[in-house]
Amino acid sequence: MxxxxxxxxxxxxxxxxxxxxxxxxxxxxxxxxxxxxxxxxxxxxxxxxxxxxxxxxxxxxxxxxxxxxxxxxxxxxxxxxxxxxxxxxxxxxxxxxxxxxxxxxxxxxxxxxxxxxxxxxxxxxxxxxxxxxxxxxxxxxxxxxxxxxxxxxxxxxxxxxxxxxxxxxxxxxxxxxxxxxxxxxxxxxxxxxxxxxxxxxxxxxTRFDRVLEILDRDNQLDFMEYFKGKRSCLVAGSTWPEDETVLLPLLRELDPANSCAVMAPHAIQPHAIKKLQEKLGPGTICYSEISGKGKDFLKNARILVLDTIGILTKVYSYADLAYVGGGFATGLHNTLEPAVFGIPVIIGPQYSGFREAEQLVALGGIRVVEDPKAAHITLSEYLNSPEKRSETGQINSEFILKSKxxxxxxxxxxxxxx
The missing domain is CATH 3.40.50.11720 (3-Deoxy-D-manno-octulosonic-acid transferase, N-terminal domain)
Structure with a gap:
């Protein structure tokens, strides 16, 4: 030896x-x-x-x-x-x-x-x-x-x-x-x-104990209050280009009167953000553009791109539905952070080895999508059905509480x- x-x-x-x-x-x-x-x-x-x-x-x-x-x-x-x-x-x-x-x-x-x-x-x-x-x-x-x-x-x-x-x-x-x-x-x-x-x-x-602490802190963000309003909100966290390709068909069709989305890409370099904005099309704004703008700037936007770090968890508290990136190529990101807020979570197909994701997929709290068509169907289904969101979200809440x-x-x- x-x-x-x-x-x-x-x-x-x-x-x-x-x-x-x-x-x-x-x-x-x-x-x-x-x-x-x-x-x-x-x-x-x-x-x-x-x-x-x-x-x-x-x-x-x-x-x-x-x-x-x-x-x-x-x-x-x-x-x-x-x-x-x-x-x-x-x-x-x-x-x-x-x-x-x-x-x-x-x-x-x-x-x-x-x-x-x-x-x-x-x-x-x-x-x-x-x-x-x-x-x-x-x-x-x-x-x-x-x-x-x-x-x-x-x-x-x-x-x-x-x-x-x-x-x-x-x-x-x-x-x-x-x-x-x-x-x-x-x-x-x-x-x-x-x-x-x-x-x-x-x-x-121990991560279950950690994410439960999130519920006890102040998660209020004024800009999210104005941006979301009374609309259904999808938050896509830690996304990579592969995830964005899957989400694009739905995001381009969002009706800004009833729905909105937050994109929090993993890569926030200026060139990557600019490219993402171009893909998402009109009605897309960035977090870095908010300062000095009025409430209408946020209320009229369809999609908000978070070109910053450190606030995604608080943003999840405003979500009615979450998509967590990394499940197509790079390695799945944290699914517990959105799940703790009692909302449905959507991921890509590569989640093997992520124990909590495997368990929640089996229970039905996490849904898996494999291509843009499946993502469009699943996300639309949840955005248009508060009852379905509540039913699936409760599975996630109960699972985390039982695991602390x-x-x-x-x-x-x-x-x-x-």
């Missing part, structure tokens, strides 16, 4: 070096590298040696949202602790940095042996919490050597993962350094047991290590 760790360490170092070339042309890779340059200085400044620290690591934004309810429970119970959140990718850190006063946020250095040792020696966490899929062999080994409990939360295991393959020795070895697993489903528990691990509890997905509670269970379990 010593040799395996040596080659793993070498591979991580080589990957970090080779990434400098594509970083010249790719902004995300550039952020991935440059964002890590000031990590050690940041940690030295942030860390208060006289305080215990709870550390949570998330790969990206979605995993952070899963870990956040647990972190919030711990903050209430242990207010004197320091809290540190680390991210693997820019899509998590760049969106959430500075969003929680008093909580440290930074990138996690690449998983080399030297970086893992330096990180643990500098941060000295009382406990480490890794969300969902995050397994870092060198860090896990150093945590074990330092006697620091390492807990995996809201974790999912699948048969195709490296742990269950002949070549996954180092990943299986890393799992031995985890003191406890809080897994999302029975399948994950069974897979862990197939490797000889009994230290686990099935407690569900994982974060409280996990926080209670973590308490014994603190």
């Amino acid at each position: 010593v040799l395996v760790y040596f080659f793993y360490d070498l591979a991580v170092r080589l990957t970090g070096f080779l990434l400098h070339l594509p970083a010249l042309f790719n902004q995300k890779i550039r952020q991935f590298l440059t964002g890590r340059q000031g990590v050690w200085e940041y940690l030295q400044t942030f860390r208060q040696p006289d305080k215990n620290l709870i550390w949570l690591h998330a790969a990206s934004l979605g995993e952070f949202e899963q870990g956040l309810p647990v972190l919030e429970h711990l903050q209430k119970e242990f207010p004197q602790h320091q809290y540190l959140v680390t991210f693997f990718s820019p899509s998590g850190y760049e969106v959430k940095k500075g969003s929680m006063p008093g909580v440290g946020m930074t990138y996690l250095p690449l998983d080399t042996t030297s970086a893992a040792k330096r990180f643990i020696q500098l941060v000295k966490p009382e406990i480490a919490l890794f969300v969902k899929y995050e397994v870092w062999p060198n860090l896990y080994r150093e945590l074990h050597r330092a006697g620091i409990p390492n807990v995996m939360i809201s974790t999912l295991f699948k048969p195709g993962q490296a742990y269950f393959k002949w070549y996954g020795g180092i990943m299986r070895a890393a799992l031995k350094h985890v003191v406890y697993f809080y897994v999302q489903d029975e399948r994950s528990a069974q897979l862990l047991e197939s490797l000889g691990f009994e230290n686990h509890t099935v407690c569900g997905d 509670g994982a974060s409280i269970q996990i926080a209670a379990g973590i308490r014994k290590y603190l």
Whole structure:
């Protein structure tokens, strides 16, 4: 196993070096590298040696949202602790940095042996919490050597993962350094047991607790009040070109007297927004154009394009019907955020592996469309039938309410290590 760790360490170092070339042309890779340059200085400044620290690591934004309810429970119970959140990718850190006063946020250095040792020696966490899929062999080994409990939360295991393959020795070895697993489903528990691990509890997905919090906050947006009025409103969130192609036939036919739509594309670069506006045709306005305009500007529009980030969840609260993008090519986006508002959700056909989507499709709360014709029929059906919207939306509300509670269970379990 010593040799395996040596080659793993070498591979991580080589990957970090080779990434400098594509970083010249790719902004995300550039952020991935440059964002890590000031990590050690940041940690030295942030860390208060006289305080215990709870550390949570998330790969990206979605995993952070899963870990956040647990972190919030711990903050209430242990207010004197320091809290540190680390991210693997820019899509998590760049969106959430500075969003929680008093909580440290930074990138996690690449998983080399030297970086893992330096990180643990500098941060000295009382406990480490890794969300969902995050397994870092060198860090896990150093945590074990330092006697620091390492807990995996809201974790999912699948048969195709490296742990269950002949070549996954180092990943299986890393799992031995985890003191406890809080897994999302029975399948994950069974897979862990197939490797000889009994230290686990099935407690569900913490994201249900997170999305339920959305209902308790102020979701009012003045511009949406004026834009929607008394009309039926479709909100299409996190759409890609493939989704837009499917939606276009219906969107072009919207009767502005009775219906309206909000498009929140994944790509919001000016050239992409301009191209989308041209496709959608007359009566399409952008969020960036609203400032300084009167109410009539919003009331008379058919389609509103959100060329901004950070407000989609609040916009969903005004929807009578939601379409969630990514189900045609890129990977399905968050279906729980619109579903929590008790509305029907429509997606594309590629949702395998998205557990909550699979469950809601089976229950009938999510409908799947495979082409523009099917999308036109399904969306029109819901836009024209308040009764059908209510019936389907209730399925989503009840499902989410029945699935809550994982974060409280996990926080209670973590308490014994603190």
